[in-house]
Each structure stands twice: as structure tokens, then as C-alpha cells.
Amino acid sequence: MMWSEVYRPLAVEQLIGNEESRIAVVKWLSRWINGSKPLLLIGPPGVGKTSLVHALARLLDYDLIELNASDTRNSKGLESRIRPMFDNASIFGKKMLLFLDEVDGISSREDAGGMEFLIRMIKEPIIPIIMAANLRVTKIKELVKVCKVIEFNPIPPRLLMLFLDYVLKKENKKSDLDQKVSIVNNSHGDVRSLLNGAQSKFAGYNTTREDAFEIDIADAINGYFCSGNQEDAKTFLLQADAVYRDPRFGMSTEERRKDMINALFSSIVSSKIDLDSLASILDVLSKADIIVGRIGENRQWSLLRYIDNIIAYGLFQNSRNKGIKYNQYGLSWPIMGPIFVRGMSMKNLLLKLAQENHTSTSIFGSIYLPYLIQIMIDNEVNPKDFVKALNLDEKSGEALAKEMNHIGKTR
Secondary structure, three states: OOHHHHOOOOOHHHOOOOHHHHHHHHHHHHOOOOOOOOEEEEOOOOOOHHHHHHHHHHHOOEEEEEEEHHHOOOHHHHHHHHHHHHHOOOOOOOEEEEEEEOHHHOOOOOOOOHHHHHHHHOOOOOOOEEEEEOOOOHHHHHHHHOOEEEEOOOOOHHHHHHHHHHHHHHOOOOOOHHHHHHHHHHHOOOHHHHHHHHHHHHHOOOOOOOOOOOEOHHHHHHHHHHOOOHHHHHHHHHOEOOEOOOHHHOOOHHHHHOEHHHHHHHHHHOOOOOHHHHHHHHHHHHHHHHHHHHHHHHOOHHHHHHHHHHHHHHOHHHHOOOOOOOOOOOOOHHHHHHHHHHHHHOHHHHHHHHHHOOOOHHHHHHHHHHHHHHHHHHOOOOHHHHHHHOOOOHHHHHHHHHHHHHHHHHO
């Protein structure tokens, strides 16, 4: 059984670190009245946010309803799950506590509307609501405004060392100081990572890459596809300055660049490969991607050690001598460049049209714009007159004229 489950705290006093934050949460829930602002816990994984909520529910006799907000990203999905809790009493007759985990994973796209719906629903709550997020990212800035925010910090090394000593004693395991320091340092303040790392060490494998020389993701991908044997190819993946990240939580541009699955995928699909080889390669990569997602969902981080082997050996045979080179984007630049330029030139026009039609720019651009342009072509509408009526500049008119000319030639 995973040590992270064996030593999961069941009572508030069993948690370690963030004492002031824990006390603030206890006070908030014990003093809660109708209309109280929801609570938003912000802090990195493995510092006890979820365990604290579960422990408090037991302590104060609440019927805990827990949802992972990132699993339901749009407004319709959230409403179908959350609204019944506001409309109905607990089936057990207890007090109800709603816990929404990973709210920073809710889609920030305008057309999804998940974040906007959540903010509307929690403004005047009739049951206590606690939410948790890993980071104070831009997409939750409006949510922060309507919540009481309590921040959690990584657990300090001193407390992690004390906890590790306790666990090793309970498990009857012995370890020298250097090994324990290594486990603590590699956990980066995450108790779950500490336990997984310690269990991994004593099971005979090492989940860290502390001894590996990290090379840029581009060099690693190129090295992998150019290697003549499987062991050399695997070494390039192991030494890459990259991670296997669960994309449900969103990624910055730099995080996306350093995501191994994304880097492999974009490099493969942007290269000229025969269809049979492409299908075989993507089949292996898709299975690895599924495993990464499940590891993230179940928080079984130690299993990530298998992914390098799955990819290194699974992709090897069908990817040799295919001319695959690193590409950050899923399209080659000769294709993507014009698309990017056209998108930038049409930006102001799309924003205005989307606003006028009460939809998002992505929806208007992908669904409505082609029909609008065809109607303008059929009715010989002057693009300059059209943008002038919308109070837009001449550049928007020139961009629209080019789009009309482009569509006219393709039909």
C-alpha cells in the first residue's frame, strides 16, 4: 500500500506545517453563517489542503461533498453538479460542506463560462464552500475577489525531516543522513512527494533525476530520434530538461515547451512521415499520455518512472531514419506563419464582431466569420465601408479584404 495513503492525516492535529493557515480555516468553518464568503485555499500540491478539509468535516460533523472542478470545465457541467446541492438538503440530514478542488483547472476560455458560473453561484452561499487551487493564476483573479483567501506554503525541510524519521521508524527502515537529506530536498516541500520518494528509495528504485545532466528539450528530442540504439535514445529522454505534466491544470508557454509528451507530439506530427509509421508512433504516445493523466488524477507520482521506458522503447523502432526533428508547434512554420499573421491582422475586427454578437472571438472566427465573408462577397459589400461602420481602422479593412480575396479564390 502507498505510504501516502497509510500516513494520510485523519485529524487536524496530525497535519504538519502551515499552522496559522490551518487555524484560520478551522475558525472560518466553526464560525460560518449563511452568506459568509467562500474560502479559497491556495498552495502547492502535497501541503495538506485536501486532507485538512476532510479532517474538518469529520471534526465538525459535516456531510462533505467533494468535486474536482477541473474535471468539469464549462458552465453547463458545473451547474449540473453544483446547483442540486444548493436546492436540496443533505440526504443524511447532516450539515453540508462543498469542497471544490483544483479550481485553477477550470477552463478560462470565454465560451466555456465555467469560471463565470462558479462566481455567480458562490456569491451568496447557503452552505459553506471551500475551494482549493495550486497557484494564484490569472484565470482565478475574479474568483479571488469574492473569496476569503488563505495561503499555504511548502512544508519546511526541518518538519519534513522530523516526519520522515517518524515514518521510517514506523516502517522499521533505516537510512543514513545523506539519503534522508536527498529525499527531503527532492520533495520540494510536498509531503506526498516525500512519502512517495522515500517508499521508492526503499523499494529499490530512484524517482529523481538529481544525478542527470539536463539538456534543453530541443537537443533531447533531436538526440533521441538520431540515436542508433535504444539505450542511447533513452539517455537523451532521461537527461532532458522536461517533465511529464498533467495538461488538465493548464500550462504556461514555457511549461508547454518543456512538457515531454507535447514536445514529442509536435515534433512528430510536423515531420513528413509515412502514415503507417505515424499511426504506430502516435498509438504508443497516446497510451503514454493516458498513463500520465491517470498518474496525475490518482497522484501516484512514483509511477512516472515507467514513462521514459514506454516512450524510449515503444517509439524507437518506427521512428528511426524518418527525419523527425524538434518542433515546438504542431504545424510547420510555412503553414503556421501565415495563419499567425492573418490572426493578428484580424484581431481587432474579431473582437468587435464577437462583442456585437455576444460570443467569443474563437467561436466567431471559426464558425461565423467564413459565412459572413461569403455573404459580403455575394452581396459585393465593400470591406472598407464595413469596418468604418464598426468604427475600426483602415488596417482592419485591409485584413478583411485579404480574407475575402482568399476565400473567393478557394471557392
